[in-house]
Amino acid sequence: MIREKVRVKTFKINGVDVTGQSNQTIxxxxxxxxxEIPTLxxxxxxxxxxxxxxxxxxxxxxxxxxxxCTAKIKEGxxxxxxxxxxxxxxxxxxxxxxSERTHTCSTCVANGDxxxxxxxxxxxxxxxxxxxxxxxxxxxxxxxxxxxxxNRCILCTRCIRVCDEIEGAHALDLAGRGLSTRIxxxxxxPWADSQSCTSCGKCxxxxxxxALYEKDVSEEEVIKKRGIxxxxxxxxxxx
Amino acid sequence: xxxxxxxxxxxxxxxxxxxxxHMSILDMDEKLLEITPFIDVVFSPYVDAKEFPPxxxxxIVEGALSTDHDIAIIKKIRENSKLILALxxxxxxxNISAMKNLFGSDAVLQKGYFDLADINESKKYPSQIVPxxxxxxxxxxxxxxxxxxxxxxxxxxxAIYEMxxxxxxxxxxxxxxxxxxxx
Numbered sequence: 001m002i003r004e005k006v007r008v009k010t011f012k013i014n015g016v017d018v019t020g021q022s023n024q025t026i027x028x029x030x031x032x033x034x035x036e037i038p039t040l041x042x043x044x045x046x047x048x049x050x051x052x053x054x055x056x057x058x059x060x061x062x063x064x065x066x067x068x069c070t071a072k073i074k075e076g077x078x079x080x081x082x083x084x085x086x087x088x089x090x091x092x093x094x095x096x097x098x099s100e101r102t103h104t105c106s107t108c109v110a111n112g113d114x115x116x117x118x119x120x121x122x123x124x125x126x127x128x129x130x131x132x133x134x135x136x137x138x139x140x141x142x143x144x145x146x147x148x149x150x151n152r153c154i155l156c157t158r159c160i161r162v163c164d165e166i167e168g169a170h171a172l173d174l175a176g177r178g179l180s181t182r183i184x185x186x187x188x189x190p191w192a193d194s195q196s197c198t199s200c201g202k203c204x205x206x207x208x209x210x211a212l213y214e215k216d217v218s219e220e221e222v223i224k225k226r227g228i229x230x231x232x233x234x235x236x237x238x239x
Numbered sequence: 240x241x242x243x244x245x246x247x248x249x250x251x252x253x254x255x256x257x258x259x260x261h262m263s264i265l266d267m268d269e270k271l272l273e274i275t276p277f278i279d280v281v282f283s284p285y286v287d288a289k290e291f292p293p294x295x296x297x298x299i300v301e302g303a304l305s306t307d308h309d310i311a312i313i314k315k316i317r318e319n320s321k322l323i324l325a326l327x328x329x330x331x332x333x334n335i336s337a338m339k340n341l342f343g344s345d346a347v348l349q350k351g352y353f354d355l356a357d358i359n360e361s362k363k364y365p366s367q368i369v370p371x372x373x374x375x376x377x378x379x380x381x382x383x384x385x386x387x388x389x390x391x392x393x394x395x396x397x398a399i400y401e402m403x404x405x406x407x408x409x410x411x412x413x414x415x416x417x418x419x420x421x422x
Binding site for chain 2: 104120132
């Protein structure tokens with residue numbers, strides 16, 4: 001295999017000249033330079049899929065916003081991370097996440113440790129800009145330790161990625177389309193019947209909301225070991 | 240603040256919520272004494288007023304909209320109030336009150352008045368005096384324009400105090416310093 005040569009690229013973020021390597025994403029270079037771009041589905045140590053669209057940025061000359069976590073840098077591009085249009089779009093995307101499912105946090109085990117909640121504060125989203133859909137999904141509480149509540153799922157696919165990329169089991173995947181999309185185990189079997197799930201719990205640790213949670217744990221006791229993934233990757237010498 | 244010429248005409252109302260946010264207002268305790276010289280409570284569960292009055296400066300609304308009565312009163316509140324403050328998660332997102340949306344009002348009535356009822360001689364849902372349930376519980380902003388949002392379940396007293404103080408003093412505050420959804 002011919003490996004593409006890594007080159008240094010120079011471009012602009014918010015009018016400031018920055019440099020990065022050609023295999024880096026806009027998000028990586030922005031963070032290297034202390035420029036904050038909000039993310040949600042992104043998790044240090046896992047691959048980037050750009051599913052949540054929180055990290056969208058404007059690239060001069062491009063009509064559509066681009067997710068910074070998957071876009072590789074290019075020489076001379078002009079990136080804007082915080083225009084009023086981008087900020088309004090992010091709020092709308094966040095509104096859609098809140099309205100698609102039922103994020104009634106007062107009964108949620110992740111309450112207070114929920115990245116979706118945090119994002120609403122960070123982006124100053126005061127209320128949903130679109131009506132709530134009130135769609136109900138069945139909860140899978142068959143597993144002896146864990147529960148899958150699709151009502152709180154934002155389809156970030158962190159659980160799928162961690163199971164595939166870190167645990168190596170690929171017990172989880174998506175089923176259905178659009179608003180009906182769900183996280184499933186194996187061929188959409190109850191979690192307890194999954195042949196490939198190792199019950200390691202990594203999917204639960206990386207879940208940004210209360211969609212995947214540990215049984216018999218109260219709100220105060222919830223521990224999300226999101227940082228553990230990066231540690232595992234480092235231990236394997238891949239970072 | 241001391242020379243404020245006119246008192247703020249304040250109304251509060253409890254719609255589909257648990258009254259926890261109204262409890263939070265009372266939880267201000269001695270800070271209420273700081274606030275009261277600047278406000279006139281003209282309509283509220285705390286005072287005996289039957290009709291929602293005109294020319295209200297600020298109406299604090301707790302709870303979501305779940306009945307035809309709620310819809311009628313919130314429209315009247317909007318007409319008669321300069322500002323509306325949505326207090327607590329039910330008013331802002333529907334929250335617990337809106338959880339029945341996942342099943343529908345009919346399912347809830349069936350459960351409450353038939354499945355779990357020991358006595359229901361009329362074999363009917365109540366249809367007189369009590370307001371009619373909407374198909375869906377709605378947050379305030381889906382029906383009327385809301386000026387301020389103060390989240391929390393219940394909204395913490397400190398956040399309500401800081402909000403009222405800021406409104407009396409005519410300055411802006413960042414409410415997220417004091418509260419957030421689900422808090």
